[in-house]
Amino acid sequence: MIEADVIVIGGGVCGLGAAYFLSQTRRVVVLEQESQPAYHSSGRSAALYIIGYESPEVSALTAAGRSFFDDPPGEFDARPLLSPRGGLTIAEPGSEDQLGQFLARWQPHCPNLSAISSAEAGERVPILRPERIAAAAFDPDWYSIDVHALVMGYRRGVMRQGSSITCNARVTTMSRTGDRWWVEAGETYSAPILINAAGAWASNIGDLAGLHGVPLQPLRRTAVLLPLPKGGATWPSVHTLNEDLYFKPEGNGLMLSPEDETSSAPCDAAPDEVDVARAIDHFERLTNEPVVKLQSKWAGLRTFAPDRRPVIGPDPREPAFIWYAGLGGFGVQTSPALARYVARCVTQSGGQDEEVDAAIAASRLIAAAE
Template sequence: MAVAADVKQCDVVVVGAGIAGASVAAELAESRNVILLERESQPGYHTTGRSAAVFTRAYGPPVIRALTRASESFLRGKDGLAGPAESQLRPRGVLFPARSDQMDKLDRMAEELGDTVEALSGSQVREMMPILRDGYAAAGLYDATAADIEVHGVHQYYLKKFKSLGGELQTGDELLGLTASGSGWEVETRSGVIRAAVVVNAAGAWADEVAELAGVGSLGLVPKRRTALLVSPPENCVPDPWPMTVDVEEKFYLKPDAGKLLISPADATPSPPCDAQPDEMDVAICVDRIETAFDLSVRRIEHKWAGLRSFLPDGCPAAGYDPRAAGFFWLAGQGGYGIQSAPALARAAAALVLEMPIPSDIADEGVEASVLAPRLGKVAA
C-alpha cells in the first residue's frame, strides 16, 4: 500500500527534546532513523533549561549514583571521540553542614556515602563557607569531587550529534495522538503523521500524559516544583571559590553563580505538568531559611524561577519497554539527577531500545535492566 505524502516513516520517534530525549536520540541515531519531537520552539525549555545542575557522586538513590559514576568520564571530556572534547564540569565541591540537632542525619549520610565524602568539624565547615553563621554547624561532610555542570554545553552536544548523524528534530510540533498499529506506532502531530516501530517516551513531567494518550496507562509519575532565586552576596565578598552548600536534610541550598548566589528552599511541591512559576510562599520560605543559616540579608531578588523535577513512586528512573504495549519505551522519572546521569542512562536506554545488553562499563557499576524496567506494581491505585 502506498504511503501518503504527508506521512513520515522512521525507526524510532523520541518524544521530548530535553536532556533525556536529546541524549537517547543521539545514541540511537548511530544505527537507526530517528525523529526527535519537541512541543516547544526550543529544546530544553522546561526542566533542562532551568537546571542548576551539580555533578556529585553523593546525590540520589543507588542506581542514580551508579549512573553518575558511569557518566563521569564523558562529562569530564575523557571519552575522546565518544564524548565532548572538553570537560563539561567545573570544580565546585559540595558542603553538607549539620546543626547539633541534625547529627543523626549526618551520621546516616556519612554511613551511606562512605569514602565519597570526608567528615568535617564545625570550625572546618565555617572555614570552608565563611558566611555560614557562627555556631550554626556542629559538623559537616564535604564532597571534593562535586562540580558544576555546563548544562547547555551537554545538551547542545547531544543535539548537534543527533543532527550530524542524520536525525530529524521537529520543534514547535505538539503530539496529538499515539495509536498502536500492527507494525508499531502511528504518531499524530500538528505537522503530520509519523509511523515508527518504537516510541520513546522522554517527555519529562508530561510522560504519564503521553502514556495515557497512547492508551498505555501511567506509572504514577509526580512532577515536583523546585524554586530558585538569584541574589547578591554580602558586600566585599567574592563567592566564586565557595562550595555549594546543601543542608544535610536538603531544606535549602546556596550555590555561587557568576559572582551572585543561587539559593533555593529545595522545595518539592507536587504539581501538574506545566510551565512552572515560583510561588511567593516558597520564595519567602527560601529567604527565611537562607538568612537563618547564613550571615546574608536578602534585600533584593534579582531573578526567580521554578522548574519541575519528576519522580516515580520509588524515586528511581524507568528505562524500558512497557509490557502492556509493544514498542512503547519509557525514559522517565530522573528526578533532580537527570543531567549528571544522562550520558550513562542514554547509552543504557539506547541499548535496551535495541534489545541489546547494557554496555559493560555501565553494568560494571551495578546498573541492570531489571533495575531500570518500568515498575507497574508501584503505580498508585
C-alpha cells in the same frame, strides 16, 4: 507523513541524549512541543553532579556516566563537561546527631567524603554563621555540569548524524497499527518504535498510547538567584543535612533553593512567593549575608515514580514503547549512562558497555507498570 526508525517524544536532556546515541545507527525524529529544546526541567536545573545523591542506584548510574562527562566526543564544546565544585553539608543545631548516619550512608560511594570541623566549614564559606554550624561534612568530588554544552552537544550530534529535532510539535494523539506507531504532532509521524521522554508529561504520553497506570508525579522545585557575594565564585555547594536549603555559585550569582517538593500538574512551572520567601528567610538565618536584591527566580518540575527510581525500558505490555522518565532531581547527571542504555533497548545490542550494564544491574530499575 514523515517516517523514521524511532520517534522520541520530548526534547529535554533525556530525549536528546537517547536520540544522540541512537542516531549513530538509526534515523530518529525528536518531537518537542516548545519552540526550543530543554525549555522545561532540563533548562532549570542546579547543574550538579553528586555521587552521594538520592539512592545507591542513582549513585551507580551517575558514576557510570563519568567517563563521558570527562571526555565527551567532538560534538561537545566543553571538555570536560564537569568542573570542580565541592559539596559542604551543614548540620544545623538539633540535627547534628544525624551526620553520622549521613556519613555511614554515603561514604561507601564517596571515598573522599568526611566530617570536618565547624571552623573549617566556616573557612570554606565565610558567610556561614558559626552558631548555625553544629556539625559539617565535606566532599571534594561534587562537580558543576555544563548543561548547556551537554544539551547543545547532543543536539549537534543528532543533526550531524542525519536525524532531526522538530520543535513546536506537540504530540496530541497516537495509535499503533500493524508494527508501527502513528503520531500526530501538527504533521503525521510514523515509526516502529517510540521513546517516551516527555518529562512531567510522561504519564500523559503513556495514556495517549493506551498504556495507563504509570504513576509519575511532577514536584515543583523553586530557585532564587542572588548577586554573588564577594569571594563566592569558589565556594562549594552548601546543603543543609535536613534537605531544606541549598545554595551554590551559579555564573555571576548565588542560586538558592528551599528544596521544596510541591505536587503539581505538568505545566510551565512558576515559583510560588511563599517558597521564595522561605528560601531567603532560611538563607538569612544560616548566613550573615542580608538579601537586598534578587537577580531572578524560577521553578522547575522534578518528576518521580512513587519509589523515586527511574522508569526506564520497554513497557511490558507493548515493548515498542520505551519509557525514559521519572528522572526526579538526577536526570542530567545520569544522562550519559541512561541515554546510552535506552538507545541499547532499541538496538538490542548487548555486552558492549560493561560500565553501564553494571550500573543498570546494580540499580534494579523498575520496568514500567510492573
